[in-house]
Amino acid sequence: MGGSLSLLSVRIKEAGYAEREAVLRDVEFSVGAGELVGLIGPNGAGKSTAIKSLLRVVKHVKGEIEIGEYAYIPERPLFYDRLTLWEHIEFLATTIGTQEADFAKKAESLLDLFKLSDVRFHYPESFSKGMQQKVMLILAFLRQPGLYILDEPFIGLDPRATKDLLNFIQQEKGRGAGILMSTHVLDTAEKICDRFLLIDCGRFIATGTLQDIRETSGLADGSLLDCFDVLTSGRNRND
Numbered sequence: 001m002g003g004s005l006s007l008l009s010v011r012i013k014e015a016g017y018a019e020r021e022a023v024l025r026d027v028e029f030s031v032g033a034g035e036l037v038g039l040i041g042p043n044g045a046g047k048s049t050a051i052k053s054l055l056r057v058v059k060h061v062k063g064e065i066e067i068g069e070y071a072y073i074p075e076r077p078l079f080y081d082r083l084t085l086w087e088h089i090e091f092l093a094t095t096i097g098t099q100e101a102d103f104a105k106k107a108e109s110l111l112d113l114f115k116l117s118d119v120r121f122h123y124p125e126s127f128s129k130g131m132q133q134k135v136m137l138i139l140a141f142l143r144q145p146g147l148y149i150l151d152e153p154f155i156g157l158d159p160r161a162t163k164d165l166l167n168f169i170q171q172e173k174g175r176g177a178g179i180l181m182s183t184h185v186l187d188t189a190e191k192i193c194d195r196f197l198l199i200d201c202g203r204f205i206a207t208g209t210l211q212d213i214r215e216t217s218g219l220a221d222g223s224l225l226d227c228f229d230v231l232t233s234g235r236n237r238n239d
């Protein structure tokens, strides 16, 4: 970690949904301040289980997890069905007890940026998938936590919203936030992540910078996708 402040430190020996049925094994990593770490792996590899273990949603976890204040954006957005978008924002302000006079202003500018100002008094339950994803992002960004945990954040976003999200990620990194992000969008991940955790069948199969991943996969100039393919194909295609 080069001595940088660790916002998340994970040493999981085993984790699973039932006792003695481990889905994850020997998962160890950390996320430092200003660092964006990509959690990458095929369907069913264990990415969501790893994230849910950090959040203590997965019951059977053997190991140690040190985690500070964070915002979590789940793969599937979740809302209070009787609250409008603006009421979600007001509720958030109450729960985090913000004294900031400009909280509403910040919320307004985020709504404007993500083109949701016109629907602020509507119920997020009625929004499209992409609009719902944007609401989750706005609620997370308003909290400005030390750590973000983003599970597949690009799903459903149009190109403009994707670009806005990428800008926000850079901005929050600049503020010193750490980010753990699971994604299948490997060309984007390759460009923006500082480090990668490649997971398959519940275990890390390669970790580190793109250079480290290239060395592990034996592809000196390979893209993240090429490396992913080499490192995971043996297991998946021959199973």
Ligand SMILES: Nc1ncnc2c1ncn2[C@@H]1O[C@H](COP(=O)(O)OP(=O)(O)OP(=O)(O)O)[C@@H](O)[C@H]1O
Residues within 6 Å of the ligand: 017, 023, 041, 042, 043, 044, 045, 046, 047, 048, 049, 050
């Ligand atoms: N609630 C659950 N109960 C039991 N097993 C589960 C549960 N959720 C996931 N699993 C199992 O855990 C393993 C890892 O699944 P997980 O959802 O973590 O994969 P993933 O890498 O997030 O996949 P995807 O890319 O498809 O979202 C799979 O074998 C899956 O069947």
